Amino acid sequence: MIYISTNMFQPLNLEKIYEIVDSVDFDLGIEIFSMFHIPGYQELLDKNRQRLKNYPLTFHEPYYQADHSYLDGDVFLTTRHYYEKLLSFQDLNPKYIVYHYNNRKIQDRDLMLEAARKNLDDLGQESSIPLLIENVGVKPWENVLLEEEEFIEECLERKENVLIDIGHANANAWDIDHLLSKLKNKIRSYHLHSNDSYHDLHQSIFHPDMAPDIQSIIQLIKKHTPQADLVLEYGKDYDQQVQQVIQDAKKLHQLWIE
DSSP: OEEEEGGGSOGGGGGGHHHHHTSSSSOEEEEEEOOTTSTTHHHHHHHTHHHHTTSOEEEEOOOTTOOTTOSSHHHHHHHHHHHHHHHTTGGGOOSOEEEESOOSOOSSHHHHHHHHHHHHHHHHHHOSSOEEEEOOOOGGGTOOOSOHHHHHHHHHHSSSEEEEEHHHHHHTTOOHHHHHHHHTTTEEEEEEOBBSSSSOOOBOTTOTTSBSOHHHHHHHHHHHOTTOEEEEOOOGGGGGOHHHHHHHHHHHHHHHHO
């Protein structure tokens, strides 16, 4: 199943997602990138509650003003508050929630890792929705908590399954074939976007000047995890480029079924 992340829209433009998912002759799902820090967002999501039930859904946990690498303090409390808001929409029956170990720069790495694990344990018990661990962080932001082999080891030791962000892996020069081969039994989904192989740009997967090559990536995904989901997770540059996203979704669908 291919999903379109609402991350590409300004938060209160959420309803533009229907222009994409209703415009193709194959099923497209929606990944709701939660933005509860924006006034009016929760009300907008609630307004769309019944309509969203007509689509396959996944959730992306709160990102802005949130971080799981704390065990107390304001950010910890804000993160938990936003999570409570997200879980109030469990009746939308999302397939999973995407979980970030951290978003902030690395400080006291061991303590951050301990906190991220404990928060994952706690939230996993509170939610009936499966949590997927995403590979996050890029070198320019100094927030890579787990390098490639560390991430593989962590995921193999955890009970949760995994979402691989191809753009993050590319920006960090990870060996994507190796990554997928090691985690193939745990990978359930992918975030697809492109970049300059260093910065986290969240550009179109078909951008002529960006990497990685999407055809090669799709071949690797088919090889290792043919049942996995694919999520187009573009940045805010695409809020006004709905037609391009529609064309990207169509081309991705064609690549997938070939």
